[in-house]
Amino acid sequence: MDWKFYIKSYQSYLKIERGLSKNTVTNYSFDIERLCLFLEQNKIDVSPLKINEETVQQFIYFISAQVNARSQARIISGLKSFFSYLIFEDYRSDNPMELIESPKTTRKLPDTLSLDEIDALIAAIDLSSKEGERNRAMLETLYGCGLRVSELVSLKISDLFFDEGFIKITGKGNKERFVPIASVTQKYITIYKDNVRPEVPVKKEFSDTLFLNRRGGQLTRAMVFTIINNLATQIGLKKKISPHTFRHSFATHLLENGADLRSIQLMLGHESITTTEIYLHLDRKFLTEVLENCHPRKNM
Known part of the structure; x- marks a missing residue:
């Protein structure tokens, strides 16, 4: 039995036991490949x-010259997970990644679009x-509901509950949630x-998919990236943006308001509130206003 067997077995574990999405499973597998x-x-x-720690360390040294610290940390994390799975299944008794530390990375927040910039793009x-x-x-x-691009392209007509003011979203790990949708967003979808x-x-297989390409199939994530980048070029926007920028702006604008x-x-x-905090790019002026408006001793 070779690497392909164990990778395939690991993929099944990630999909069935951990309920991870196809994209996440693909990313985990890519690091092992x-x-x-x-x-x-x-x-x-x-x-x-x-395979032992020395050989894996050689690979980490090799890869560190090709990718940034954040990508290197992700690869190390992915390999640790793979070997932990092999231990869990009693294929091996030790993890060769155990003593290999991930490089320290700083949290880099994506650019946030102002409301005027969003209006200009649209x-x-x-x-x-x-x-x-x-x-x-x-x-x-994207902006009105704060969706991931994968959630947007897979949105179905049967997921629209406009009378109730919600849409049903299937997110990471096939977890469902209901997201409120404003009347203006409902209007443009309708x-x-x-x-x-x-x-x-x-x-036929995309009869319930909401957003279609011109051939009647599901839009790809790459196509949504292209659409947004072309609009940014068209209005002369200097920021580097993506579909995720709309999600980040959604969260930031809600917090600021x-x-x-x-x-x-x-x-x-998000499962963890800590993850949510990464998206919220707060300036000091806003934090000062929160303190002044909300602290019980503000007027003393």
Whole structure:
């Protein structure tokens, strides 16, 4: 039995036992495959059951010259998880990654868009095309609901509960949550869904998928990235943005307007409140206002 067998077994464990998404499983597997490629290129013939700390350390030294500290830390974490799985299944008794430390990384927050910048991006959409109405609805949904791009492209018509004011989102690990949706976002989705989408030749397997490409299939995440980057270029926006920038802006703007962290956590679908805090880029002026408005001794 070789590396492929154990990787496949590990993938099944991540998907079935831990309930991780397809994208997450792919990312975990990619790190192990990079180790396999290193072994192959250096003619090191060793199985995942016999590989030792010295060999793994050689790989970490090799990879550190190619990736930044954050990526290196992720690779180390992924490999630790893989070997921990092998121990869990009694394939081996020790973890060769046990003494290998991850490099220290700083938390880098993505750029936040101002409301004017978001309005400018949406205003730049060409609404004379069928794709224009779809793109406006997508950007309004990204910003209005704080979705991940993977959640956006997999959103289904049957997930829309407009009468109740919510949409159902299937997030990481196939965990479902209900996110409130504003009437303005509902309006643009309805315009696209009722007036534009019916004109697209929908493929049978995507009959319930809300946002479709021109061939009637599901949009890719890369396509949403391209749409947003083209709009940014069009308005001369200097910031480096992505679909995730809308999610970050959603959380930041809510906090700045008085929303509590716990509510934002639930809408974003974070298991830990600590994760939510990473998205919230707070300036000192805002924190001072919070203290002055909320502390019981503010007027003493």
